[in-house]
Amino acid sequence: MILNKSEVTNLLDKLASEYRVIAPVEKNGLVEFAAIQKGEEAKLDYANTKKPGKEILFPQSEELFNYTVDTEGVRMQDNVDGQATIVFGMHPCDVKSWVLLDNVFKNDQYTDVYYLTRRANTLVVGLGCNEPASTCFCSSVACGPFAKEGSDIFLTDIGEAYVVEGISEKGKELVAKLGLSEAGAEAKAAAAKLQAEVKADGSVNIEGMAEKLRTIYDHEYWNKLYEKCLGCGACTYLCPTCHCFDIADEATDCNGCRVRNWDACMFPLFTLHGSGHNPRPSGKERWRQRLMHKFNYFVERYNATACVGCGRCIKNCPVNLDIRQALADIQALD
Known part of the structure; x- marks a missing residue:
């Protein structure tokens, strides 16, 4: 599918009326992930955010539950966040980090209801990196500027538009509801060229x-x-x-x-x-x-x-x- 950049603001406005939408925004000269109310707040032409995307699922400071003690005993209230959320415009490195953190918060020894509830209710729209920074070395660690692992929907910036791919089943379902037009052969070719050619320059050998x-x-x-x-x-x-x-x-x-x-x-x-x-x-x-x-x-x-x-x-x-x-x-x- 094709999404013209001129249509992104309206699309985000529509999504924000149905979901909590988290996107990269610029605050005090830095880009960070934050919930947006209007599509115009999103800044998609960014390098990496200062703080990582892990904070969306695993907040820096999080109240797990509160409690009150009275004559009747102890009363507790869990603070599990199950709000339907769309993260729009996350780069592949941050998306891949969620795949790795899934191992930590759900394994044979430990299951974290706080992380997993957010995870299950969050849809990720990944955004490829056309110009990785000199400090990036994602291509060396089973990731890459256009790695799609973990994304439900993936966007490739081809200039005046994004080529939109549904990756997971829930991603494909959402794409089908957005009413986007089919991408033409030229747009698909441009996206494929970027995905094949762009690599992170900062290489490192981790073999063995x-x-x-x-x-x-x-x-x-x-x-x-x-x-x-x-x-x-x-x-x-x-x-x-x-x-x-x-x-x-x-x-x-x-x-x-x-x-x-x-x-x-x-x-x-x-x-x-x-x-x-x-x-x-x-x-x-x-x-x-x-x-x-x-x-x-x-x-x-x-x-x-x-x-x-x-x-x-x-x-x-x-x-x-x-x-x-x-x-x-x-x-x-x-």
């Missing part, structure tokens, strides 16, 4: 990385890697696949709530035991954990690399620690 990491756990390389790291946590907070969290109860008198907040393995307090012992006492152990988790532990458990190559950790590191260089260095170790 899981096995290599297993053999160098005690290598002296880790003593060098972390030296300039500040431990700020920007790499983990802005990563689409990092999913560490902390849970706290917040109460006043007889009323309270349980809150889940993002946490980060790069913080020194993350593994601090009540006894005072910390099994990851320095940046060395924390950096090793970060790389081992993404390129070894996750691979062994879920047969997938926990990185989508979005480049946020590279772009936003205040001391220019580049994960691509770290991976290249590891590959070169004896």
Whole structure:
């Protein structure tokens, strides 16, 4: 199907009357995902958002339930969000991160009703990347600028219009309801050309990385890697696949709530035991954990690399620690 760019605003207005629509919007000079009321708020000609799309399903701070204690006992109310939602214009790296997070929030040991309810009620309209940033390396980690895995509908920007593809069954059903015209041969050819030719320039070799990491756990390389790291946590907070969290109860008198907040393995307090012992006492152990988790532990458990190559950790590191260089260095170790 074909969607002219001049029609996008009206289409989003229509969708917003039936669904909660989340799209990239520009605020204070940064692009982020946010719920929109009008189609004109959406900004589709963007590079990666500052914060990852994981926040839509896995909020940075989330009230899980609230409770009240009175003479009759404890009364609890779950805050499960089941509102029908369309995420419009998400790039493939962020969409792929949801596919990876699905493994974490539903597996043989754990099922997260908060994440899964949002997931089941969310339809994703993916948007291909015509111009990946220099920090992007999605093509190296089983993703890519036009990867469609995880999208229900996929858009390819061919200039004055988008070529629209229904991917999943619910995506195809929605496309059929939109009343779009069939894309012509020229438009289809232009989309196919982009999808075949555009790659992320920042390449990295991760072949055999899981096995290599297993053999160098005690290598002296880790003593060098972390030296300039500040431990700020920007790499983990802005990563689409990092999913560490902390849970706290917040109460006043007889009323309270349980809150889940993002946490980060790069913080020194993350593994601090009540006894005072910390099994990851320095940046060395924390950096090793970060790389081992993404390129070894996750691979062994879920047969997938926990990185989508979005480049946020590279772009936003205040001391220019580049994960691509770290991976290249590891590959070169004896």
